Amino acid sequence: MLQGLTAEAVRRAYEVRKARSSFFPREGGVDVAVDGFAYSVTGRQEFPESTDPERSARLVVELAHGRPGRWRDRKSRTLEEALGVILGEIEARAVEDARRRQDEQQAGAEREVRWRAAMDVAKEQAVREQLAQVLREEAGCWQEAAVLSAYCMASERRIGELDGAVDESALDSARRWLEWARGYVRSIDPLSRLPKMPNTWEPTPEELKPYLKGRSPYGPERRG
Structure with a gap:
């Protein structure tokens, strides 16, 4: 048989x-x-x-x-007479399996397209966060420099007010301290020089995860 x-x-x-x-x-x-x-x-x-x-x-x-x-x-x-029926059933199942395979391949291709689109958006958001972090850091330094610059101006006024009223060595020490302080303010003030576009880097998978809404950064068939 x-x-x-x-x-x-x-x-x-x-x-x-x-x-x-x-x-x-x-x-x-x-x-x-x-x-x-x-x-x-x-x-x-x-x-x-x-x-x-x-x-x-x-x-x-x-x-x-x-x-x-x-x-x-x-x-x-x-059973010998049913061989054609058996092969016909096999052929029918092969047609179903081929259609199922085609549907799965098409669904996989669609998942790939959606995943790549989500990755592009996630990369844009991750790079945006890199730039925002630099901006926050520079703004923090600028605020600190503004406070210290105000201190330097107040210190200069105070030195002028006490000129001739205190020991010259004390005034000299205050002037040297003021000079150092102003140099330090210039070193941390991001606006003491022309700002430039910060350098960015290719986001890591961990940096992308927060923006992928549950998707995996490693491929369309994996979950985050």
Whole structure:
């Protein structure tokens, strides 16, 4: 029976190979490959323990792929006569599997497009945050420089007020301190020189995660 199935499958240009595994004792099987999909067909005795010659001679064929398929020897039709039906079922399943594979590939391509679009948006937001962080740091330095600059101006006024009223060595020390302070203010004031566009870097996966809304930065098939 399996030889007949194999011969007909080969005639239809399908690949046939020995079944990878057996699930029942006293059974034989082949794998029929159609369009890259392999379908295991096994044949066995329906009643292997029966002492009735007629019952023990009955065979059952099973198609173990997706939904179950089973054919038995019956008076109205032998299994040899059902080989065309069995191959027809295999061909129908191959069509369904090919359609399912195409749908999965299309869905995967659509996920890839959506993921790449989300990655582009996430990169823009991550780079924006890099620039915003530099801006916050420079604004903080500018505020500190403004406070210290006001202190320097007040200190200069105070030195002028006490000129001639205190020891000259004390005034000299105050002037030296004021000079150092003004140099320090210039060094931290971001507006003491013309501001320039900060350098940015390629965001890391961890930097992208907050902007991906649960997606993974490592690929469309993974979750964050």
